[in-house]
Amino acid sequence: MNELIIKEKIQPHLSPKRFGHTLGVVEVAKKLAIRYHEPIEPVVEAALLHDCARNFSNADLLKLAQENAIKIDRVSKNDPSLLHGPVGVVIAQKDYGVYDEAVLNAIRYHTTGRKKMTQLDKIIYLADCIEPGRNYKGLTELRDLAVFDLDMAVLEALTNTLKFLLDKGQLIHKQTVSARNDLILRIKKG
Ligand SMILES: [Fe+2]
Ligand SMILES: [Fe+2]
Numbered sequence: 558m559n560e561l562i563i564k565e566k567i568q569p570h571l572s573p574k575r576f577g578h579t580l581g582v583v584e585v586a587k588k589l590a591i592r593y594h595e596p597i598e599p600v601v602e603a604a605l606l607h608d609c610a611r612n613f614s615n616a617d618l619l620k621l622a623q624e625n626a627i628k629i630d631r632v633s634k635n636d637p638s639l640l641h642g643p644v645g646v647v648i649a650q651k652d653y654g655v656y657d658e659a660v661l662n663a664i665r666y667h668t669t670g671r672k673k674m675t676q677l678d679k680i681i682y683l684a685d686c687i688e689p690g691r692n693y694k695g696l697t698e699l700r701d702l703a704v705f706d707l708d709m710a711v712l713e714a715l716t717n718t719l720k721f722l723l724d725k726g727q728l729i730h731k732q733t734v735s736a737r738n739d740l741i742l743r744i745k746k747g
Contacts, residue, residue, distance in 0.1 A: 558653055563605045566653065571612055579608055581688030582681070585703075589680045593707050602655055603663035603681045609653075610645040611638075618644050632728045639730060642668045670715055670736030679711045686714045693717075712740050 558566075560583075568576050586604040590597050610618065615637035621644045622629050622637075633639040645664045649655040663681040666674070670682055687700050687710075695717065703710040715737040722729050 558602070558655070560601050560605065563602065563653060567605060567609060570609065575608055575611055578688060578690050579605060581690045582607060582684045585688050586680050586684035589684060589703065589707070592704055593676060593680065595676050595680055599657055599660045599663075599677060600680055602657070603660045603667075603677060604684060606645060606649045606653060606655065606660075607664050607667045607681055607685060608641065608645070609648045609664075610641040613641065613644065621647060630730075632730045635728055639668055642666060666732070666736075669730045669732035670711075671732050672735040672739040674711065674736060674740070676707070679707055683707070683711050683714055686717070708740060708744055712737065712744065715740065 564580075567579070571579060583601055583604040586600050587597060589595070590600040610621075613621070618637045618640040619629065619634075621627075622633075622640050625644070625647045627640065627643045627647075629640070642665050646661045649661060649664055655661065659675060659677050662671075662675065663677045666678055667681050667685055671678065674682065683703055687696065687703055695713075699710060699713055699717070702713060715733060718733060719729060719737065
């Protein structure tokens with residue numbers, strides 16, 4: 558589906574704030590795609606749809622996960638908003654006709670990350686963290702790093718997420734730990 562059509566179709570399903578965030582993610586993801594030679598079209602699709610289930614209630618996320626055989630681990634059960642990635646995949650397929658597995662994976666794992674992240678996964682994960690609407694300590698440095706070294710920037714973003722969760726005393730999803738361990742080992746190998 559073409560960018561403008563998805564944009565128009567998704568707008569009523571997101572709060573104005575979330576729609577603004579989504580457009581910010583698209584803008585940054587496009588720049589990263591050009592910088593790192595990733596085909597633009599799948600990047601734009603994934604960026605536009607990454608939060609398509611973000612405004613669903615916890616009850617709806619749990620219900621849709623159950624109906625679509627999405628595994629609900631303990632951490633996601635405790636915080637069902639973590640399911641907006643996997644449930645977003647169902648919506649992207651059903652309502653937007655997206656069946657490209659690479660795009661669907663970028664949507665599925667944009668919150669937690671995963672082991673063996675593809676470049677597309679990394680671009681969406683990072684764009685989500687650094688889009689213009691974000692504001693947190695270290696963001697300027699992370700934005701600079703993003704155009705310099707994609708892997709190091711994703712590693713920094715994963716580390717920030719883990720630190721934030723630890724500081725807040727919150728649960729940590731094992732996929733985020735896996736994503737970070739895997740990336741560090743890959744960077745070491747070169
Ligand atoms: Fe999200
Ligand atoms: Fe997002």
